[in-house]
Amino acid sequence: xxxxxxxxxxxxxxxxxxxxxxxxxxxxxxxxxxxxxxxxxxxxxxxxxxxxxxxxxxxxxxxxxxxxxxxxxxxxxxxxxxxxxxxxxxxxxxxxxxxxxxxxxxxxxxxxxxxxxxxxxxxxxxxxxxxxxxxx
Numbered sequence: 740x741x742x743x744x745x746x747x748x749x750x751x752x753x754x755x756x757x758x759x760x761x762x763x764x765x766x767x768x769x770x771x772x773x774x775x776x777x778x779x780x781x782x783x784x785x786x787x788x789x790x791x792x793x794x795x796x797x798x799x800x801x802x803x804x805x806x807x808x809x810x811x812x813x814x815x816x817x818x819x820x821x822x823x824x825x826x827x828x829x830x831x832x833x834x835x836x837x838x839x840x841x842x843x844x845x846x847x848x849x850x851x852x853x854x855x856x857x858x859x860x861x862x863x864x865x866x867x868x869x870x871x872x873x874x875x
Contacts, residue, residue, distance in 0.1 A: 746796035751850035755789035755812075758843050762819065765840070769831050777831075781822035787815040788847060795854075802862040806855050813851045816844045 746752050762785040766778045795808030820841055827837035854861060 746793045749792065749796070751847055751854065752789055752792045754843065754847050754850070755785075755792060755816075758816075758819070758840070758847065759785040759789060761840065761843070765826075765832055765836060769826065773831070777822060777825060777829075781819060781826065784815045784818040784822060788812050788819065791815060792851070799862045802858050805862050806858050809851050809855050809858075813848055813855075816847050816851070820844045 743749055759782070762781055766781055769778045789812075791808050791812035795805050795812065798804035798808050823832070823837050823840045823844070826832045827834060
């Protein structure tokens, strides 16, 4: 089993950063009238996935807080899925592009839920040296 010393080493964090970068690129092509609605919402929710994961890492001393932050991260990736579907419905992105993002979000969601299920392993005081198992 791999061990990580920082939230930056978590695969789910790396994927969430990749997701938010992709969303940024996709949303550049949205119409100007969507700047303060769809564009803002989808960028915010996609960026929040990684931010919430980083916060969860900081809160792992307290299992309930850790799980709460990971649950928030999962909620943000689900919100991102919603906004991608709206963008697809409005024909701002292709069905193929939407499917790709939705698959990436689902993968992140599975990883987050795996971490939630394994929260005692991440939060165990015996792991206080910051060498915690990476999510699968």
